[in-house]
Amino acid sequence: MNARNAALDFVSARVEASNSGGVVYFADADNVYDLRLFEEIRGSTRGVSAFPVGLIGRLGVSSPVVVSADGDGDGGAAAVEGFTDPWFHFRKFPLDMAGFAFSARLLAETGARMQTKVGAEEDLFLQVIEREAPHKKGKPYHP
Amino acid sequence: MRPVSSSSSFISMSFLLLVVSLGADGGESTVCSDGTKATSGDGKEEVEGGDKAPPATTLYVITATYRQRDQLPSLLRLSQTLSLVHALVWVVAEETEDGRCSPSVERGLAELAAAAQLGVAHLAAKAPKAFR
Numbered sequence: 001m002n003a004r005n006a007a008l009d010f011v012s013a014r015v016e017a018s019n020s021g022g023v024v025y026f027a028d029a030d031n032v033y034d035l036r037l038f039e040e041i042r043g044s045t046r047g048v049s050a051f052p053v054g055l056i057g058r059l060g061v062s063s064p065v066v067v068s069a070d071g072d073g074d075g076g077a078a079a080v081e082g083f084t085d086p087w088f089h090f091r092k093f094p095l096d097m098a099g100f101a102f103s104a105r106l107l108a109e110t111g112a113r114m115q116t117k118v119g120a121e122e123d124l125f126l127q128v129i130e131r132e133a134p135h136k137k138g139k140p141y142h143p
Numbered sequence: 144m145r146p147v148s149s150s151s152s153f154i155s156m157s158f159l160l161l162v163v164s165l166g167a168d169g170g171e172s173t174v175c176s177d178g179t180k181a182t183s184g185d186g187k188e189e190v191e192g193g194d195k196a197p198p199a200t201t202l203y204v205i206t207a208t209y210r211q212r213d214q215l216p217s218l219l220r221l222s223q224t225l226s227l228v229h230a231l232v233w234v235v236a237e238e239t240e241d242g243r244c245s246p247s248v249e250r251g252l253a254e255l256a257a258a259a260q261l262g263v264a265h266l267a268a269k270a271p272k273a274f275r
Contacts, residue, residue, distance in 0.1 A: 003207040003236035006172035006268035010234055011203045022201035022232075027225075029206055029217035038228045042202050104203060116271050 001114035001121050012108040022104035026097045041101045048106070048126065050080055053096040062096045091123040100126065172236075172268035175244035176252075179232045179262035199230035208248070209238040209270070215251045222252075226259030233263045242269035 004026065011024055023045045027033060041049060052063035065082040085094035093100075100122070112128035114121045204225060208214055218235065225233050237248055244267040256263040 001207065002172065002268035002271055003209070003238040003266070004205060006266045007205040007207070007234045007236040009172070010174060010236075010264060010266055011205070014203075014232075020201070022203050024203045024205065027204045027206055027221065029208055029214075029221045033221075033224055035224065035227055038202060038204075038231070042200055042230075104201075 001116060005113045008107060008113055011104055015104045015108045023101055024104050024107055025101040031098055045101045045103060048100060048102045050095055050100045053099040056096060062099055093123045093126040095122050097122050171242045172266060173243060175249060175265045175267060177264045178256050179264050202231045203234060204231055205234045205236060207236050219255060222255040222259055222261060226261045233261055235263060235265050237267040238270045239267050243267050
């Protein structure tokens with residue numbers, strides 16, 4: 001996925017040159033994005049954020065399973081406990097490319113990039129990030 | 144890379160070439176245009192008319208694209224969604240045969256960016272050998 005890596009190079013260089021931060025999200029042109037998603041990503045992403053992607057597989061959704069620390073689903077500090085993606089296939093992070101966002105600073109610090117392993121690009125990328133960001137914070141899933 | 148001795152078997156030479164080609168795909172990319180505002184400080188830019196509003200964290204939205212029938216219409220559609228989001232940098236990364244930006248996409252993006260006041264960076268990278 002050289003195009004995505006070239007883009008990650010660009011963003012990393014921008015972040016380092018301007019000593020600034022930001023949030024990075026992969027948005028392919030064939031998906032549909034609710035405008036509210038962008039503000040939610042912008043506001044909630046600290047290290048890595050993960051969220052549901054619709055119209056995937058039989059379940060109709062690929063989503064992280066989020067458990068809130070205090071168990072009452074009110075949006076308190078939450079952690080990603082699992083995934084519902086229909087195609088786990090030995091991936092540690094079975095997420096769709098459109099189902100996660102991450103800190104630009106974390107990207108620059110870890111130097112994470114996509115590897116050309118079909119089906120596992122997101123997974124391997126996130127594994128690199130996870131080494132530096134042990135906690136993955138996701139928004140609680142509201143059906 | 145060391146020259147392969149003439150006594151190497153065909154199989155071992157093929158293996159060497161395979162290993163080299165897998166590793167040689169990176170780093171061949173170009174930035175063709177960067178119409179985005181450079182941010183300073185901690186990645187926040189001022190929201191319009193926002194004396195009291197806090198500066199927003201920059202969103203970097205990366206779209207990988209390659210030559211296909213609906214490439215330009217899809218980019219048009221996405222650009223119009225993204226133009227409604229503030230403090231956003233759109234990074235359009237094309238995957239091309241030669242790692243250079245295609246003129247049609249370049250023209251298309253220039254029009255979109257102007258019309259939508261969207262900060263767009265246009266990059267190109269060589270498609271991985273397996274996909275060419």
